[in-house]
Amino acid sequence: MREERTTLHELVDQLPDDRLGQALSLLEKLVSVSLRRNFKTDDKPDPHDQRWTTS
Numbered sequence: 001m002r003e004e005r006t007t008l009h010e011l012v013d014q015l016p017d018d019r020l021g022q023a024l025s026l027l028e029k030l031v032s033v034s035l036r037r038n039f040k041t042d043d044k045p046d047p048h049d050q051r052w053t054t055s
Helices: 002-014 017-038
Strands: none
Touching: none
């Protein structure tokens, strides 16, 4: 895992600043959309979803 992180940091260091900024903003958008999809508070459980049955 440490080697992968080192490689990732090396790749990030080689990126031009504008590319890095674009990548970070895109990543933030993807994360926020993903979080909104996965953690909606107004969602009601699907009645056919067996994980939500109380019996």
